[in-house]
Amino acid sequence: MVRFKVEKMGGGGCTKSVTRAVQAIEPNAGVEVDLGSKLVTVSGTMGPADRIARAIAEAGYPAEAA
Structure with missing residues (x-):
């Protein structure tokens, strides 16, 4: 499990965008x-945290990592 601080999120659209971005590189990840x-x-992922943060x-x- 990894955590990220994402300051620019504000609503449901942000939630969907972030979830899609993570699951595009880690399809089985829980977000x-x-x-x-x-x-x-992000849980259930084997990918490096920096790759997820970049996505x-x-x-x-x-x-940024929290």
């Missing part, structure tokens, strides 16, 4: 988005 704390938790950032939401 939980907490808009209140601006945290994204989230490319979707327009800069992410």
Whole structure:
């Protein structure tokens, strides 16, 4: 499980975009988005955290490990 701080998230559209970005590179990953704390938790993944952070950032939401 890895967590990312994603400051630019604000609503349901952001949740969908971030989830799609993660699952595009890790199709079986579980993605939980907490808009209140601006945290994204990714579970069930074997990929490197930097690759996931890069995918989230490319979707327009800069992410850093939390």
